[in-house]
Amino acid sequence: MNHGPLIFLGVFFTFASSWLALVFTPYVQLQHLTAAKSGETASSYPRPIAGLALVGQRVYSRDGCMYCHTQQVRPEGFGADFERGWGPRRTVARDYIYDRPVMLGTMRTGPDLANIGVRQPSVEWHHLHLYNPRITSPGSIMPSYAFLYRKQKIVGQPSDDALELPEEYAIEPGYEIVPTEEARALVAYLLRQDRTYPLPEAEQ
């Protein structure tokens, strides 16, 4: 049987139906979400990502942290995200309106990072961990991001932001490890990961 035009129409309409359902309708529903005023405070949430954190977002995307870490908290009662302390509430669409690209992630080789800025606010901890995850978390299989750090000769006083390496990871005397601009940006981005503010659609 010769069904040329029928095939064409069918192929077109099946495709159009999925585009309508999975792309266009959600677009109508979510494209105009804006930040919401929350609680008694005057500020609205979420806040746009800006400055150094924006550069850090680029590093996070470029080096593929997303392929081991999610940035989403599932609802209470569905999985144990809540019990593991990954967030006080589920995350909702509004939490991501400023993310570019959105990096929800689909793999949890490492813990969820949606609220890592609250759970681990220490800049020093993050630098040591990124420089070599085995320093802070023995047995970790997270890669070392030592290429975001610079080894330099100490002239006069050690730098303020030099890493305080434990003995077994020490480098030769007279030298120090300092974060590059990219490492500082990445940590700034991680510290910005805070989706604990209240939103009207997600009670605590």
Place this chain on the structure above:
Amino acid sequence: MSDAVAATVEWTPEKRRAYFARERAGIDASTRLPVLTFFAASVFWLLVGTTLAIIASVKMHWPEFLESFSWLTFGRARSAHLDTMAYGWTAQVGLGVSLWLIARLARAPLRWPRLLVGAAGLWNAAVLAGAIGVLGGQMQSVEWLEFPPFVAPLLALAFVVIAMSALTTFGDRQEGHIYVSQWYLFGALFWFPWLYVVANVLILFQPVRGVLQASVNWWFAHNYLGLYLTPIGLASAYYLIPKVIGRPVYSYYLSIIGFWALAFFYNSAGIHHLIGGPMPAWLITYSIVASVMMLIPVGTVAINHHMTTVNHFRLVLYSPTLRFIVFGAMSYTAVSVQGALQSLRTVNEVSHFTHYTVAHAHLGVYAFFTMTMFGSLYYIVPRLTKWEWASARLIRLHFWMTAGGIMLYFLSLTWAGWYQGQMLNDANVPFMDIVKYTLPYLRTRSIAAVMLAVGHLVFAYLFVLNLLHRGEPRRDPTILGDVKEYRDMIGSEGAPQ
């Protein structure tokens, strides 16, 4: 031969067979240059993608491995693996097979072979630039679309040229009846450019807001397998299984139901990758329903292939084509049933975010699609090069390394992933215990990756020998058993390979 002349000939079965054999040889000749170009380039990317796969796999249980090279850091190596496999190997071998099938099924020579070679050049230059971009620090963390943005227009342009040639050839068809493989190929060639362009525009060029990017992303990534690779794999199976065993497809109507159900339901299943995520509930439910409905097209294809092959299963001992394609077709049923189950909320609550999903993806793209493509190449390549495969022993080695490798891969990661998921959902299990639990399985996965690599090297070696016409000249096709026995089994209607 014009119809008027044909009408004057007295057609004996021998004359008819000789006539069609000549016609086929002429059509194959028109496809030789472009199709072999696509095949050669795809085999190259298969080896590149395999190397990157081993690097990424080893890094996961041995993080110090090659750790000082920023361009090989896990996130980049793993993504370069995925993208070279997706666009260098699967997309491209699929294009080669599609072009060959389209010309054969239309009984018309392929249009614009030289332009196609140019398009292949553009496609490969874009994949190369993309892979370098990903490794070099231009990566986008958007799954299946990690290439730097400038690559997308180049790939889209090359694809449109290729699809135009295919569709024009389809328009030249001399055969009134449209065979089910042509439906699938038509769908694949139409769907891919739309999906690819819409996804790139809405995520990279004019990004939509927030989580909409994630839904567009999974609409694309899921449909890349469902609406591009799957139809090509099925088209090939629908053509080659009956061809090799010399019997028609069991049921024409089942195959049509299968096609439309696939076109409708697969299309809408993608958002099951975001179950539990910050998405509207209706959207996720819609995708779950579509995923479960996928049992219809899968069931029809499985029944159809089974009924076509039944009583001829012994042929897999002889025919390399059939052996790989039957393995692929069985994996298709398995991966689809698994996919439908995995989209159920209760199962997904455990399997999501774990190695279980990684195993599932490889069951689809490798055990189904890649194995089906190997089978297709064993059939198509000798007809283009006019040279038989150099060694049945090496073909057998290729089969056992890849079939064994992917089974080991699948079983180890499925097991590890399921328990990883159970433990993740039990807050009393410390996170590091989960990491340690998965280690032996990740090491097993690296062993599986090495087995697959051996299989790929053997295949690449056979392919190069064939292109160069090396080895003993053979009169008979290279098959995995006694040729005479085999010919008796398939009779005069079967096409040996």
